[in-house]
Amino acid sequence: MALGKDYNGQDCTLSRALELLGERWTLLVVQNAIYGVRRFSDFQKRLDIPKAVLADRLANLTEGGVLERRPYQASPPRYEYVPTEAGVELWPVIYQLGVWGKRHIGGEPPRLFRHAECGGDLLPSTDCVRCGPLHPGDIEMYPGPGPKRDDPVSRAMNRPRRLLEPLVPEAS
Amino acid sequence: MALGKDYNGQDCTLSRALELLGERWTLLVVQNAIYGVRRFSDFQKRLDIPKAVLADRLANLTEGGVLERRPYQASPPRYEYVPTEAGVELWPVIYQLGVWGKRHIGGEPPRLFRHAECGGDLLPSTDCVRCGPLHPGDIEMYPGPGPKRDDPVSRAMNRPRRLLEPLVPEAS
DNA sequence: GCTCCTTGGTTCGGTCAATGAACTCACTGG
DNA sequence: CCAGTGAGTTCATTGACCGAACCAAGGAGC
Numbered sequence: 001m002a003l004g005k006d007y008n009g010q011d012c013t014l015s016r017a018l019e020l021l022g023e024r025w026t027l028l029v030v031q032n033a034i035y036g037v038r039r040f041s042d043f044q045k046r047l048d049i050p051k052a053v054l055a056d057r058l059a060n061l062t063e064g065g066v067l068e069r070r071p072y073q074a075s076p077p078r079y080e081y082v083p084t085e086a087g088v089e090l091w092p093v094i095y096q097l098g099v100w101g102k103r104h105i106g107g108e109p110p111r112l113f114r115h116a117e118c119g120g121d122l123l124p125s126t127d128c129v130r131c132g133p134l135h136p137g138d139i140e141m142y143p144g145p146g147p148k149r150d151d152p153v154s155r156a157m158n159r160p161r162r163l164l165e166p167l168v169p170e171a172s
Numbered sequence: 173m174a175l176g177k178d179y180n181g182q183d184c185t186l187s188r189a190l191e192l193l194g195e196r197w198t199l200l201v202v203q204n205a206i207y208g209v210r211r212f213s214d215f216q217k218r219l220d221i222p223k224a225v226l227a228d229r230l231a232n233l234t235e236g237g238v239l240e241r242r243p244y245q246a247s248p249p250r251y252e253y254v255p256t257e258a259g260v261e262l263w264p265v266i267y268q269l270g271v272w273g274k275r276h277i278g279g280e281p282p283r284l285f286r287h288a289e290c291g292g293d294l295l296p297s298t299d300c301v302r303c304g305p306l307h308p309g310d311i312e313m314y315p316g317p318g319p320k321r322d323d324p325v326s327r328a329m330n331r332p333r334r335l336l337e338p339l340v341p342e343a344s
Numbered sequence: 345g346c347t348c349c350t351t352g353g354t355t356c357g358g359t360c361a362a363t364g365a366a367c368t369c370a371c372t373g374g
Numbered sequence: 375c376c377a378g379t380g381a382g383t384t385c386a387t388t389g390a391c392c393g394a395a396c397c398a399a400g401g402a403g404c
Contacts, residue, residue: 039352041350041352044352051352051354052353052354052355055354076351079352
């Protein structure tokens with residue numbers, strides 16, 4: 001999908017968005033970034049994705065302005081990937097696709113969402129049922145009935161926490 | 173993405189949705205179905221997609237309950253693909269991804285949307301700015317400033333028309 | 345000072361999917 | 375009888391994805 005053989009000749013803005021986001025794994029990477037995953041190895045633990053593919057996706061998303069790559073320590077240079085404003089604005093798309101999957105494909109969701117302030121549920125639009133539109137940072141994620149992965153990153157993610165809050169896995 | 177090598181081990185409903193919808197071309201096929209494209213050859217004219225891939229995507233979407241394949245004539249048996257209720261419910265996702273692409277990747281949209289009854293613009297959520305939530309059938313699509321394809325199907329699509337209304341290309 | 349471990353990748357062969365061109369088949373209209 | 379259309383299928387080539395192995399730059403332990 002990436003270079004050359006893209007959605008050339010397509011005339012809609014959707015095709016341009018899909019050129020960046022439509023590859024395998026890409027939206028799942030963005031989803032986890034919004035859930036608070038920051039580091040290369042944590043993405044890898046949670047997604048079980050080949051490292052070469054993950055490196056490619058992170059580079060594309062960084063170049064596309066969805067994630068920002070920034071150093072979090074200097075001595076061995078290490079980088080983390082955080083969602084930009086553009087990345088955060090993908091939250092409604094990601095949430096709604098998840099809701100659609102639950103409704104039409106089935107299965108229980110492993111995590112649920114509510115307005116952190118008032119505890120209100122989210123509408124399919126990501127609005128709070130009581131308070132209206134929410135910024136993702138005001139949404140709390142908490143464990144639901146569905147199956148959960150059992151790696152350190154996923155375990156950290158299954159404690160109640162806000163979206164965008166950096167995720168720190170337990171020290172193994 | 174399709175068989176076997178899927179998002180196995182992923183625990184979220186998003187990954188299940190992407191298993192059906194995340195392949196190359198799939199969301200563009202659904203988008204065009206919502207825009208009113210019905211026939212195999214019309215999808216092909218508008219998307220410039222290899223026929224083998226189009227046949228595969230239509231079969232997957234039909235099996236996944238997003239499109240319905242139904243005969244529109246019997247003598248040489250011919251079928252058309254129409255969005256199911258589940259397919260129509262993908263409209264907010266498709267619209268929002270398009271809006272995101274316009275905002276963050278740029279480019280002018282070839283088609284715009286408004287509430288057919290009152291002429292009001294759409295919010296990013298697909299709600300009418302004046303009247304609130306809309307069914308896709310109440311949304312009118314009309315030409316915008318962006319570039320347009322120049323095939324018979326796209327020309328028919330660039331006349332003002334409602335979503336979901338079957339598209340009949342000019343008789344060449 | 346030496347060795348092992350962790351993080352964040354890169355390289356590589358094998359496999360799987362996408363592409364475009366050619367072909368099929370059942371009609372239909374002239 | 376012949377060309378044309380709609381809806382595909384078949385096939386060889388190219389590109390993408392996969393998992394495993396490898397690499398490099400620091401620590402940590404001894």
